[in-house]
Amino acid sequence: MSRRTEEIPQNEHKQNETEKNEHGPAAGRPDGPAKPSSERPRPARSWAEVRHLLVRLHFYAGVLVAPFLLVAALTGLAYTLTPQLDRLVYGDQLRVERVGDEVRPLAEQIAAARAAYPEGTLASVITPPGPEDTTRIVLAVPELGENQRTVFVDPYTAEVRGELTTWFGSTPLTTWLDDLHRNLHLGETGRLYSEVAASWLWVAVAGGLVLWLGRARGLRARSARGVLLPDRKAKGVRRTRSWHAATGVWLALGLLFLSATGLTWSNYGGERFGRLLDAANGNA
Incomplete structure (x- = not known):
């Protein structure tokens, strides 16, 4: 009985040494007893x-x-380049051929636009922003829905330069973009x-x-x-x-x-x- 009693601590000592080798510093763990797996931190795996x-x-x-x-x-x-693109595509409608000395009355320009395009009602008039620009007579046409018909008139001669279907003042190209x-x-x-x-x-x-x-x-x-x-x-x-x-x-x-x-x-x-x-x- 005494011999068997002495062998048990030796076996336990060997087992403890084996656990230290497996879970010691070489494995990146402290020498103390290992914590249960549920309590071990997992920051690397979480990230x-x-x-x-x-x-x-x-x-x-x-x-x-x-x-x-x-x-x-x-x-x-x-x-952002639509003003330049509009002038390039719709130059005939947006610009006059020659800058005159005197501007015709606005009523005369509206009458010229209405004579060329009698359908619809007058919605608004946009005066030329510059001396080389035309006057825009905007007509509300029911067939166009939320779009309008804009007639471009030369302010110096009251000549109609053309018309475009616009959307709240925007040209077809601007509307498309x-x-x-x-x-x-x-x-x-x-x-x-x-x-x-x-x-x-x-x-x-x-x-x-x-x-x-x-x-x-x-x-x-x-x-x-x-x-x-x-x-x-x-x-x-x-x-x-x-x-x-x-x-x-x-x-x-x-x-x-x-x-x-x-x-x-x-x-x-x-x-x-x-x-x-x-x-x-x-x-x-």
Whole structure:
């Protein structure tokens, strides 16, 4: 009995030594007794799961937003150039052949426009903004719906230079660009897509920033240079990802501002924004 009693501590000692070798410093754990698995911290695994979700959201949001963003950027740029484009396309209607010395009475110009286009009723008159511009006589024609017929008259000769179907004073080209910018010429479906894409632009930008900041914090120096500038030493996919991320950081505020201002003109988001403004003005 005494011999057997002495052997038990030796076996337990060997077992403890084995556990220390398996769970000791080589395995990155303290020498003390291991905690139950349910109580062990899992920060690395938790971040990996969050990062995996953010990567998927960033990718699918980018696929959803990219076509809208490209079209919105190009059409928005073209929209800022509509005065020049209108003069190029509709120069005969918008400009006079020769600047005269005396302007004909406005009533005479209206009479000339009504004689050429008697249908409809007079809606408004837009006087020439410059000496080389024509007078615009806007007629409301029921057959045109919410559009109008604008007759262009030479203010010096009262000669009718032509007419265009306009939308609240906008030329057909400007109206076409406006529809492309708002709904991609897809009607209500395109408008809903534009609103959803503008809403998800926040997800794409915010997710990309979190992913890049987390990666830059782990792989590069914790400095503004490591976040704002691409890694020129990287090669292949890492180089492309670095340029993509650094460019996204610089454009983040602009993209968020673009999304916020675009949503104020959207169908559902714009309506709620209008109600919020009305409520704020009512409480002021």
